[in-house]
Amino acid sequence: MPSAPATDLTTTLTRWYDAHARDLPWRRPEFHEQYGAWGTLVSEFMLQQTPVARVIPHLDAWLTRWPSAPSAAIASPADVVNQWANLGYPRRALWLHRAAIEVTERHGGTVPRDVDALLALSGIGDYTARAVAVFHYGDRHPVVDTNTRRVIARAVDGRSQPGPPAKRDLDRMTALLPDDEHRAAVFNAAMMELGATVCTARAPRCEACPIADRCAWLAAGRPDTGDDRRRQAKYEGSDRQVRGIVLRALREAPEHRMLADAVAADWVDRGQRDRAIDSLMSDGLIEADGEALLLPR
DNA sequence: TACTCGTGGGG
DNA sequence: TCCCCAAGAGT
The missing domain is CATH 1.10.1670.10 (Helix-hairpin-Helix base-excision DNA repair enzymes (C-terminal))
Structure with a gap:
């Protein structure tokens, strides 16, 4: 007959966490003192689908440049997209920028504590809203990732x-x-x-x-119970790949500007390349200026 | 709900 | 080599 666990789940996990938790920047008290909820917000944006190890150096660079929401709010979209560098899913950079503006305009520059107010900000969903409310403000909400x-x-x-x-x-x-x-x-x-x-x-x-x-x-013996999650679409040859190539070219170009014809010029499917450029423009990640493409001003 | 949206490291 | 997956969100 299996014996009941000696200790309740919360206590067991808490003891384990105290002994084994990684020392991550956003878990340090100084981080919260220095950057407030803004620091937590930026870290959580970057951690959306990007591994911890890749986020850490970018987070440090970002917060050094923009240590508060109002300081980020007055940056240009081009600066924000460029600073995002190769973190992936660059729309997040625009949404974070938009959220900084919303925080500045609606909340006097302080990232709100209320979950519904957080959910109303650009790029913030169920996970990020509660992560900020819980990990910075210390409130009681379910953080589901x-x-x-x-x-x-x-x-x-x-x-x-x-x-x-x-x-x-x-x-x-x-x-x-x-x-x-x-x-x-x-x-x-x-x-x-x-x-x-x-x-x-x-x-x-x-x-x-x-x-x-x-x-x-x-x-139960670690049975393979199957996996009904949807698999990630193939990346090779995808629109996402072309978008990535186009945006990287503009990040690396002088003045972040290139002749449109020269961008991803070796991509064989010209129609797909053009569609990728259109979709980047409709996202606001790039803009056109005559024959040139550039990061948004 | 289903689909899209980058990038890179590890098994 | 190739595939999987990563502190998700918007449409």
Whole structure:
């Protein structure tokens, strides 16, 4: 007969987190003192779909240049897109810039604490809004990302992978959250850290897992329960690839300006190249000036 | 809901 | 080599 866990989930995860959490810039008290909620907001924007190791140097550079929302709000879109460099998904740079303007105009330059106010900002969804409210302000909300969804799928549901994201994920995370605000914040961080470093997507290290004794998936023998997530579209030859080539060329060009004909000139499918340029323009990531293309002013 | 949107490191 | 995946959000 299996014995009940000696310690409740929150305490177990909190102890593990205290001993094993990575020392990341946005977890340091000085970071919050220096940059306030703006620092957390910028870090979370960059962490949307970009790995931690790649974010760290860019975050430092960004906050050195723009240490507050109002300072970023008066930058040009070109400066922002260029500073974003190769972080990927460059629309995020424009949305972050827009959010900085909104924070300056609507909230007097201070990133708001209220989740609904955060959700109303450009580029901020369920994850980022609650991450700011929890990790900077210390409030009690469910922070649901790919890591927490995977940990719940395994530990609670006994499945090898989570299903597609759904609104219901928020309620499931809430159900696990301790009542105390501070403990809830640590619980959110610990679930994410566990998913990022132990309960990983590909090769989970169950032998190092603090909650292995109560994991439904491990108890079931780590079955492959299938994966109903949608696979990422092929990148090679895609519109995204062409967009990436075009934008990189403009970032690296003198004055961030090039003759349109010279951009991605060796891309064989000319029609696809032109469509990519059109879509970048409609996103506001580039603009046309006569025969030239340039980053938006 | 389904699809799009970059870039690079690791298995 | 190739494929997978990464602190998601907007449409």
